[in-house]
């Protein structure tokens with residue numbers, strides 16, 4: 651059994667044939683972008699069990715602090731740049747604060763920060779913000795690992811040991 655090669659297994663958008671597919675437990679998975687492919691590879695058990703359309707969103711709202719006040723042009727560019735990331739739902743920039751909402755099943759704050767760094771944007775480097783970011787990275791990673799470990803709700807099999 652293989653998945654639909656035309657649909658990205660992580661976000662449900664059109665898959666890009668140029669993005670390498672992944673074979674996992676002898677099933678092939680297809681993706682729209684390297685971002686979705688990496689998301690899958692970080693937690694394959696979480697994504698392999700069902701296609702994107704059957705997964706609920708896990709909406710996160712965060713505020714990131716930028717190192718310096720962005721000009722009007724940078725604000726506009728940055729907003730559209732972030733909105734192009736898979737899973738980003740909304741971006742508002744107020745002064746040095748960047749409010750962002752996203753679906754954790756498609757993008758993590760760590761990935762968003764990476765994208766910002768690639769765009770040459772610096773985040774506030776105070777210990778307080780560094781600590782907050784480290785905490786968010788940890789909790790998001792744990793949340794995804796826990797979801798992957800949870801037995802699938804579609805399974806009618808009783809838990810092992812209950813049939814005696």
Ligand SMILES: [Zn+2]
Pocket residue numbers: 658659660661662663681682683686736
């Ligand atoms: Zn995708």
